[in-house]
Amino acid sequence: MSDARLSVFKTYKLYVGGKFPRSESGRVYEVTDSKGKWLANAPLSSRKDARDAVVAARKAFGGWSGATAYNRGQVLYRVAEMLEGRRDQFVREVADAEGLSKSKAAAVVDATIDRWVWYAGWTDKIAQVVGGGNPVAGPFFNLSSPEPTGVVAVLAPQESSFLGLVSVLAPVIATGNTAVVVASENAPLPALSLAEVLATSDVPGGVVNVLSGRTAEIAAPLAAHQDVNAIDLAGADEVLAKELEIAAADNLKRVLRPQPVDYTQTPGTDRMTAFLETKTVWHPTGSLGASGSSY
Amino acid sequence: MPSSALTAAHPLKDVAASDSALRRFLHGLPGVDAVGLEGRAASLGTRSIKTTAKAYAIDLAISMVDLTTLEGADTPGKVRALGAKAVKPDPTDRTTPSTAAVCVYPDMVSVAKEAVAGSGVKVASVATAFPAGRAALDVKLADVRDAVAAGADEIDMVIDRGAFLSGRYLKVYDEITAVKEACGTSARLKVIFETGELSTYDNIRRASWLGMLAGADFIKTSTGKVAVNATPANTLLMLEAVRDFRAQTGIQVGVKPAGGIRTSKDAIKFLVLVNETAGEDWLDSHWFRFGASSLLNDLLMQRQKLATGRYSGPDYVTVD
Numbered sequence: 001m002s003d004a005r006l007s008v009f010k011t012y013k014l015y016v017g018g019k020f021p022r023s024e025s026g027r028v029y030e031v032t033d034s035k036g037k038w039l040a041n042a043p044l045s046s047r048k049d050a051r052d053a054v055v056a057a058r059k060a061f062g063g064w065s066g067a068t069a070y071n072r073g074q075v076l077y078r079v080a081e082m083l084e085g086r087r088d089q090f091v092r093e094v095a096d097a098e099g100l101s102k103s104k105a106a107a108v109v110d111a112t113i114d115r116w117v118w119y120a121g122w123t124d125k126i127a128q129v130v131g132g133g134n135p136v137a138g139p140f141f142n143l144s145s146p147e148p149t150g151v152v153a154v155l156a157p158q159e160s161s162f163l164g165l166v167s168v169l170a171p172v173i174a175t176g177n178t179a180v181v182v183a184s185e186n187a188p189l190p191a192l193s194l195a196e197v198l199a200t201s202d203v204p205g206g207v208v209n210v211l212s213g214r215t216a217e218i219a220a221p222l223a224a225h226q227d228v229n230a231i232d233l234a235g236a237d238e239v240l241a242k243e244l245e246i247a248a249a250d251n252l253k254r255v256l257r258p259q260p261v262d263y264t265q266t267p268g269t270d271r272m273t274a275f276l277e278t279k280t281v282w283h284p285t286g287s288l289g290a291s292g293s294s295y
Numbered sequence: 296m297p298s299s300a301l302t303a304a305h306p307l308k309d310v311a312a313s314d315s316a317l318r319r320f321l322h323g324l325p326g327v328d329a330v331g332l333e334g335r336a337a338s339l340g341t342r343s344i345k346t347t348a349k350a351y352a353i354d355l356a357i358s359m360v361d362l363t364t365l366e367g368a369d370t371p372g373k374v375r376a377l378g379a380k381a382v383k384p385d386p387t388d389r390t391t392p393s394t395a396a397v398c399v400y401p402d403m404v405s406v407a408k409e410a411v412a413g414s415g416v417k418v419a420s421v422a423t424a425f426p427a428g429r430a431a432l433d434v435k436l437a438d439v440r441d442a443v444a445a446g447a448d449e450i451d452m453v454i455d456r457g458a459f460l461s462g463r464y465l466k467v468y469d470e471i472t473a474v475k476e477a478c479g480t481s482a483r484l485k486v487i488f489e490t491g492e493l494s495t496y497d498n499i500r501r502a503s504w505l506g507m508l509a510g511a512d513f514i515k516t517s518t519g520k521v522a523v524n525a526t527p528a529n530t531l532l533m534l535e536a537v538r539d540f541r542a543q544t545g546i547q548v549g550v551k552p553a554g555g556i557r558t559s560k561d562a563i564k565f566l567v568l569v570n571e572t573a574g575e576d577w578l579d580s581h582w583f584r585f586g587a588s589s590l591l592n593d594l595l596m597q598r599q600k601l602a603t604g605r606y607s608g609p610d611y612v613t614v615d
Contacts, residue, residue: 051606054606054608058608058609221605221606224604224605224606225605225606225608226599226605226606226607226608226610226611227606227607227608227609227610228608250605
């Protein structure tokens with residue numbers, strides 16, 4: 001029996017502020033595959049983990065939103081490169097999590113990587129689409145530009161543990177927001193592994209923070225948190241979404257309500273514009289002389 | 296109230312009679328068990344303070360803050376804003392207690408005095424060539440008299456670390472007594488040891504006794520201008536010193552950790568140290584202070600969380 005090797009189990013951990021802590025509460029819960037077979041223990045986050053994640057996201061916001069759009073695009077493309085290198089691992093995790101065959105899981109992972117690249121391309125183009133110069137009746141140059149909302153809490157979709165997750169996370173950070181992600185409750189492992197990819201691909205710590213656990217438990221303090229600027233309720237059921245929207249009203253958070261989405265389809269720009277604020281500046285041009293416009 | 300000076304008959308009265316007597320006394324103090332001290336400080340830091348006890352601790356901590364601004368870039372406007380914040384730390388919640396004091400450079404004392412007028416908030420001023428303390432005694436005393444004349448209620452002096460570390464204890468002692476005299480009866484004297492520069496726990500214990508013997512009303516860890524500032528261990532050591540000093544002389548001396556305390560959690564750990572070491576008598580802003588600036592915002596955010604059940608954020612407190 002001496003050649004039998006002991007298997008090395010992976011300890012899945014949270015991703016907060018660029019580090020991989022255990023839950024502050026010390027709790028874990030069992031994650032099973034679609035047939036009920038045990039896969040791993042994942043951290044069961046508490047509201048204090050949510051609070052710490054928001055602090056980390058706020059701290060990272062200045063640097064990430066201030067980075068040039070081109071630079072953000074490069075960083076996100078780097079994430080896609082890293083995902084490609086870990087393709088086999090994600091295929092296995094997605095197959096376990098969602099009960100898919102190897103080939104179907106591989107298709108999902110490919111679509112996910114392509115989704116990430118798609119959003120990476122949008123970072124330096126979204127401003128041209130939703131911003132621009134406005135015609136005004138006066139001697140002003142009037143310019144609108146989109147700016148990131150701030151810290152966005154993202155409840156990842158419950159069913160689509162990887163493609164769905166990336167489809168809601170990538171648009172949030174592509175535009176310069178920072179995110180606190182609550183992973184799918186029953187299938188958090190692809191999200192926790194994605195954190196390892198983010199940690200090794202030039203994404204500054206705190207830009208994305210990943211929490212696993214009971215969605216309702218973690219989402220409540222996030223929705224009520226005064227320092228969270230927006231919340232994406234994609235992973236909340238109808239009852240929970242209503243509760244969270246009420247809690248979110250207190251500091252006028254932007255709320256993206258859950259809606260049926262086919263994540264395999266190419267998305268529009270909606271998820272990006274949902275977390276952008278339009279800033280409009282009026283710049284005087286001086287008097288318009290007899291010859292007409294001075295610019 | 297304990298008397299604030301040793302009576303002539305007290306056995307400790309003569310320890311500063313000469314340099315050698317003072318050295319004999321300070322070096323005769325028991326050595327510090329560094330591992331035990333740090334272990335004790337760490338274990339007291341694990342106490343869980345929740346709900347009503349936490350609310351009490353947060354309000355107590357707010358009332359103990361010496362709200363500090365000691366920057367080269369201080370302006371009268373900034374000091375006035377700080378004064379307003381000290382009087383009403385959270386304008387959205389009038390039940391929030393005022394802080395104990397504002398702490399400024401001597402030239403800002405009159406501005407600060409005006410800003411907190413009629414509120415009970417004290418004005419503390421650093422003096423004696425803060426933070427290095429590298430000046431002639433005359434200059435230091437002029438610095439102190441200037442601050443006292445401008446109306447400072449408390450003077451935070453720094454000791455001459457160079458003299459202390461080279462063993463000239465009597466020089467340090469004489470300097471403290473001279474500054475104490477310059478404070479007169481109107482200002483309380485806080486003596487800053489700059490524990491981060493004293494190298495050993497034994498030195499911190501000696502400095503504490505030296506300061507108390509020389510008439511300090513408060514002993515204070517640090518200036519906040521060096522790498523290592525207040526730590527639970529060095530504050531615990533100073534709390535033991537004031538406890539033992541009162542037991543021997545009947546004189547109560549206050550303690551002020553300063554620098555590096557930024558979160559409510561840290562502040563509450565210090566309050567646990569006070570309660571468990573010096574005792575309840577020190578759990579009052581007259582005897583214990585936090586030298587801090589950013590700590591107050593965190594305390595206010597925690598207070599708002601307890602009041603509303605929602606986590607607060609930096610948008611709801613002042614930027615300073």
